[in-house]
Amino acid sequence: MNHNDTVRQSFKKQAEKFAAYHMSKAEYTDYLIRKIAATGEEHALEVAAGTCICGRALAPYVKDITCLDMAEEMLAQGIRLAAESHIKNIYFQSGNAEKLPYESEAFDLVITRLSFHHFDNPEKPFQEMKRVLKKSGKLVVWDMEAVEEDLRIMDDKIEKMRDSSHTKILSREEFEEMFEKDFTLQCEETTLVPVNLKRWMELTGTPEDVQKEIIDLMKSDLAGGSKTGFSPYNKDSQIMFDHRWLLLIGVKK
Structure with a gap:
């Protein structure tokens, strides 16, 4: 099975639960919309859109938005939820972020959220997003940021145990390096998003024995043992x- 097949299989399992998961909360999409500051005239594209969380939230603020993803089950949830919300200016496309099926400079705004840590070659989709973006257009990347260097290997190992489609979380410096040549950075902000360990593993259908192994690693970290990179903490016995x-x-530029 190649990596794209692994991604499809992982998100096929997640599709029904994904839209209701905490990462879909309005507080996060509202923050994103404020930061993008769309004019209402943009032709927008969401890449690796999943259930089109950002696309659906952004639709009222742009001329139109296309949501592209390679996982049919995730897109189907996006289509259903957009119809329930009576969103009329949203379109859906099955496709691969590494080879976007659009002409160069076709969009005023390109956005992707929580996708880069699933790409096995992040530079390819980044270059494709740049290609389809018009000059003076905005590229919006919202993704996880790597922990300190000495804990990155363990952090990524646990992420991959939980979800085999995970590849590697990029550092702030690695993201900046991709942007630096052809973009002027307008915003660069980190937000801490609290995650419940059990719910996080349930979303991906992580096998029970692997869940136990991850929980044991977190408990060891909490007790002062080997660091996981997650900096776990207890809240309400969770x-x-x-x-x-x-x-x-x-x-x-």
């Missing part, structure tokens, strides 16, 4: 941790 979400908005 193990929690904070994901670091890095928002970058670049204007294409």
